[in-house]
Amino acid sequence: MHLTTWDERVLAGEEGHGRQKAMELLVALGDIYGAKRLIPIASAQISGASFKTIGDAGTKFLEDFSEHAKVTVRASLNPLGMDKKRWKTMGVSEEFHSKQNRIVRAYEVLGVEPMYTCTPYLAGNRPRRGQHIAWAESSATVFANSYLGAMTNREGGPSALAAAIIGKTAEYGLHLAENRVPRVRIDIQEIPLGLEPLAGFMVGKIAGKRIPYLPGLRLNPDQHKAFGAAMAATGAVSMYEFSVPGVRKRVDTSSIEELVILPTTDLLMQSEELRGDDDWDLVAIGCPHCSMNEIKRMAKYLKGRRPAKNSDVWFCTSRSVFKSCPNEVAVLQKFGKVLCDTCMVVAPIEKMYKRTASDSGKAMVYLPTLGKQRASFRTTRDLLEVISR
Amino acid sequence: MILAGRRIRGGTASGKAVVCRDPISFLGGIDPLTGKIMDEECDSKGVSISRKVFCFPFGKGSTVGSYAMYQLKLNRKAPAAIINSSAEPIVATGAIIADVPMIDGIDVGLLRTGDRVFVDADRGTVDVRNLVERHVVTCIVRNAGRILLLQRSDKVGSFTGLWAGVSGFIECGETDESAARRELREEIGRDKVRLVNRVETQCFRDGPNVWCVHPFLFDVKDRRVQTDWEHQSVEWVLPKEVSRFDTVPGLPQIILKLL
Numbered sequence: 185m186h187l188t189t190w191d192e193r194v195l196a197g198e199e200g201h202g203r204q205k206a207m208e209l210l211v212a213l214g215d216i217y218g219a220k221r222l223i224p225i226a227s228a229q230i231s232g233a234s235f236k237t238i239g240d241a242g243t244k245f246l247e248d249f250s251e252h253a254k255v256t257v258r259a260s261l262n263p264l265g266m267d268k269k270r271w272k273t274m275g276v277s278e279e280f281h282s283k284q285n286r287i288v289r290a291y292e293v294l295g296v297e298p299m300y301t302c303t304p305y306l307a308g309n310r311p312r313r314g315q316h317i318a319w320a321e322s323s324a325t326v327f328a329n330s331y332l333g334a335m336t337n338r339e340g341g342p343s344a345l346a347a348a349i350i351g352k353t354a355e356y357g358l359h360l361a362e363n364r365v366p367r368v369r370i371d372i373q374e375i376p377l378g379l380e381p382l383a384g385f386m387v388g389k390i391a392g393k394r395i396p397y398l399p400g401l402r403l404n405p406d407q408h409k410a411f412g413a414a415m416a417a418t419g420a421v422s423m424y425e426f427s428v429p430g431v432r433k434r435v436d437t438s439s440i441e442e443l444v445i446l447p448t449t450d451l452l453m454q455s456e457e458l459r460g461d462d463d464w465d466l467v468a469i470g471c472p473h474c475s476m477n478e479i480k481r482m483a484k485y486l487k488g489r490r491p492a493k494n495s496d497v498w499f500c501t502s503r504s505v506f507k508s509c510p511n512e513v514a515v516l517q518k519f520g521k522v523l524c525d526t527c528m529v530v531a532p533i534e535k536m537y538k539r540t541a542s543d544s545g546k547a548m549v550y551l552p553t554l555g556k557q558r559a560s561f562r563t564t565r566d567l568l569e570v571i572s573r
Numbered sequence: 574m575i576l577a578g579r580r581i582r583g584g585t586a587s588g589k590a591v592v593c594r595d596p597i598s599f600l601g602g603i604d605p606l607t608g609k610i611m612d613e614e615c616d617s618k619g620v621s622i623s624r625k626v627f628c629f630p631f632g633k634g635s636t637v638g639s640y641a642m643y644q645l646k647l648n649r650k651a652p653a654a655i656i657n658s659s660a661e662p663i664v665a666t667g668a669i670i671a672d673v674p675m676i677d678g679i680d681v682g683l684l685r686t687g688d689r690v691f692v693d694a695d696r697g698t699v700d701v702r703n704l705v706e707r708h709v710v711t712c713i714v715r716n717a718g719r720i721l722l723l724q725r726s727d728k729v730g731s732f733t734g735l736w737a738g739v740s741g742f743i744e745c746g747e748t749d750e751s752a753a754r755r756e757l758r759e760e761i762g763r764d765k766v767r768l769v770n771r772v773e774t775q776c777f778r779d780g781p782n783v784w785c786v787h788p789f790l791f792d793v794k795d796r797r798v799q800t801d802w803e804h805q806s807v808e809w810v811l812p813k814e815v816s817r818f819d820t821v822p823g824l825p826q827i828i829l830k831l832l
Binding site (some may be wrong): 205208209212213215216231232237238239240241242244245249340341342343 | 640
């Protein structure tokens with residue numbers, strides 16, 4: 185890999201121990217992936233913020249590392265294992281809280297913005313088309329690559345942190361135009377309302393490592409968010425290409441090697457398969473974190489209805505969205521907890537619940553594994569109906 | 574014997590090798606308190622990697638595995654060095670944050686648990702002190718779709734009774750192709766042969782030896798063969814019949830690559 189004089193200085197340790205380690209990491213990963221150089225990034229988004237996912241070892245690493253390094257570009261974090269303010273009402277233990285707070289402090293010392301969300305693009309950090317970024321959260325990278333047109337690989341936690349410290353990342357994978365070309369075309373017949381996450385769930389499985397091209401995909405931004413999150417959870421690719429009916433768009437289809445038809449009946453069958461049981465302890469909405477529009481739409485439906493009180497309810501969102509629609513949040517709070525900084529995937533949910541229903545395709549992958557839950561998929565509308573009368 | 578690979582994280586280390594044939598996950602695969610391998614599928618299960626040179630093909634599993642390696646370092650149970658066939662980001666990240674010298678691009682199949690290894694990760698080399706590298710040629714001789722197999726006599730120094738191609742040591746000052754032509758002359762009495770193909774050197778571990786085989790494919794116009802003391806019998810066989818013979822290590826793969 186070609187390094188600039190400054191890169192070399194950092195690698196030699198002349199800019200301090202923390203930067204040296206960060207540079208070692210970027211160079212090693214760049215070599216593994218055959219990158220030719222490092223390129224500047226506009227922002228970083230770092231995964232590995234919940235104590236549940238990184239544990240004592242991760243905490244200790246961040247604490248040790250924070251003594252030697254500071255981020256140099258805008259950087260934010262993935263959700264924590266708890267709402268920073270209402271962790272107690274959430275049911276998080278004192279012990280978890282104090283361990284989680286050590287991680288929060290370490291990232292603060294590193295200079296990372298105290299923004300804990302999988303949707304930084306809805307919380308004030310929206311990258312522009314063509315901008316290089318180093319984001320780690322899988323649902324955020326797929327949204328940034330596919331909907332916003334920014335360029336990022338799915339970074340690991342430490343590599344995103346290293347990129348934030350150096351302000352650069354290795355140029356490989358989705359940072360190069362030639363690797364952003366679709367290789368499989370998937371024609372989705374029609375997506376029944378609320379099943380967008382399951383369309384993503386199935387597309388991820390079909391696509392595997394290949395970027396899929398989805399012609400005629402008419403989704404609003406929130407639906408893209410849910411679709412992409414599920415696709416990135418079942419597949420190994422952080423980007424899809426799509427076109428909208430009636431809008432001309434030049435898509436390079438020269439590398440497409442397979443055409444797959446995804447019939448509506450398959451989506452319905454998948455929905456049936458993930459339906460699970462009809463009873464649960466928790467309804468969890470907001471994976472990825474709810475947008476302001478989603479909060480408003482849910483509040484509009486629930487206003488004038490009464491809580492059914494048949495299970496706990498979590499609406500997960502970013503603190504920025506939470507703050508920007510207080511009236512709607514107040515409506516939702518009658519039906520459950522509106523939680524910030526956290527979500528059902530990274531919170532220690534297994535310590536509180538056994539059975540969870542969600543409208544998220546991504547959560548259908550992680551609730552049964554990471555969360556040890558018996559999971560049930562329902563559309564958002566289904567869940568709102570169940571939790572209200 | 575010195576094996577050349579690629580530096581992933583610099584530094585030098587020496588120690589005994591611990592080798593796993595299968596991919597390793599540091600999270601769940603290694604006990605952070607003792608450094609012992611817990612992975613059920615690993616042939617070195619129960620062996621500690623602490624202060625050893627840990628050799629495995631590549632990493633697998635959760636990205637938290639990088640932090641698991643940091644935990645080993647905190648517990649003073651980290652390996653002295655890591656050798657991979659091909660590095661992937663989780664193990665590479667772990668090696669860097671835990672300050673463990675690491676090299677990839679090494680054929681881990683050549684290494685055995687207990688080998689005495691010196692790793693110079695800055696240069697990207699691994700010196701296996703107890704291994705001797707032996708360069709030999711193997712010539713597959715072909716005529717009208719059939720290839721020549723020779724059964725090694727009990728007078729030769731190695732692999733007696735096994736079936737092989739025309740083979741022998743590359744001697745000092747000799748190129749591998751001239752060694753191949755010399756062996757054809759000496760072992761089967763053939764001078765007029767046509768070189769059709771040659772492929773990259775294939776290495777095989779055999780006790781304290783690594784056989785580095787330089788494979789060649791030659792065509793001959795007829796099936797006349799004049800053997801010497803090194804072989805007890807010969808057969809002209811179809812390539813698909815090779816699997817029926819008890820051959821020297823790696824011969825079927827070499828034939829597959831040459832044809």
